[in-house]
Amino acid sequence: MILALLCVLCAGLLHGPFQAHAADVDELMRQGRDAMAEGRLEDAEAAYLAVPAPGAGDQEDEGEYASARMQVARLRLAREDYDGAVQAARDVLAHFSGHAEAKNLIASIERDRMPTWERFLKDCQRFLPSLLSGAAMTLLLVFCTIIISPVGGLIIALGRLSSFRVLRMPCWFIIWLFRGTPLLLQLFFIYYGLPSLGITLKPLTAALIGLGVNYSAYLAEIIRAGIESIPAGQMEAAKALGMTYGQAMRRVIIPQTYKRLIPPVANEFTALIKDTALVSTIAMVELMRAADQMFNTYFNVTAIILAGVIYLFFTTVFTFIFERIEERVGVYEKR
Template sequence: MPHWLQLMMDSLPTLLWAGVKFTIPLTLLSFVLGLALGLATAVARLFGPAPVVLLARFYVWVIRGTPLLVQLFVIFYGLPSIGILLDAFPAALIGFTLNVGAYTSEIIRAAISSVPKGQWEAAFSTGMNWRQAMQRTILPQAGRVAVPPLSNTFISLVKDTSLAAAITVPELFQSAQRIVATTYEPLILYIEAALIYLALSSVLSALQARLETRFARYGGMMESNR
């Protein structure tokens, strides 16, 4: 067996375990929390009072205008200077959540804005209040619009979690770095890590395509029933 293949086979369990233990949980938690933050931010920008709108816009402006790696460094290495100490994983979770929240807020805001005003009027005419109209009428329609870009955000997040290696989170990429430090085979190990990310992204892209097809069919059924 070639040396490079043996090395990849020997290191594969370690890399996969790092992915299962750190990369996947970090991705899922960051996306769920970031999506909730994004929804709250989008609603605040669309319907909140002026001070809240300004605060939400400032948050989105700062996060979207600065690199994710810098944000992680500020949280993990910068905050201790003012007495806020965080372990690597919580620091990464906060950083990714804030980043995802800013980007998804723009997606959700655009999706909500795309729903015709007549839908609001129809909901109010049936006796719904604002909250009921949002939950039962507006968000389901906006969700179909938001699914493709949100799916892309999730896939990008899977790859972006490799940046957590820079703040010592022992996820997939840092595990590859640790093996490189002992084997002195950076090309083989980094290619293997890239292939694992590629496999994850490919699976998620296939799931995204199926999800979009299902939403398209559902949307067509809704239109035909009107």
């Protein structure tokens, strides 16, 4: 009974002053707005700062206090009083712990005041996970193409060198077609064009077909040139021993092309690492697409720079590996 009475009393007591208080708040907010409109920024800040913190259970003025303090924070930020701005935002958070705008303001101020290297590290931490999973997809595309294209290239090259027209013409056609049109166009056709012919492919399948055939066509010409660069006497000597054409190719001619093939093939494969970026246009999330997504979400160029560094790392490792292979393969030519 006494408790209930106390409650009613308290309610009455609290209600009285707060009616007047609410009126003050409206007045102060109006003063602030007017001062802002007239460019009296210091007066505006003073008015907004005077808006009192809401009491417990007071619902109506919550919004007013928060927006007033946020105005204070912005005004302080505008005159580069970062500590003050952060303090104002913290005031808001002290009463409304979920206030997103206040949080963002503090975060962005803290980020701006961070040393460059620390900010860069933070960005790396944020972007690397998705960039690395994109890079894994890029590597998968590169490795599959490196396995597919030399086989395809060799078949097309041998077809080109064949004495049978029925083999020579289609191989010539493949090289003509795939070297003569942009890879981007080929990828578009395979992924977006083939469905209209009733063939629908998954992005990865379409990407591997596009890269595989395109690189086979390029490697075919390199391999053909390599085979033709081997002196004719080698083939004659092999034939004179009684070897078949296949045996002569496998045992004598092709092994001697390896050393000559490595520099131009290394060149092609380095280009391949970068060309995989083109498949980002057919719904594949690889390194370039991942970087692009990060950039568009955060408008932060660090994502692009990081992707560049990863590409450079890949091409550097490749170049190194191919140099080692070249050293090993050519032993017999050293005197």
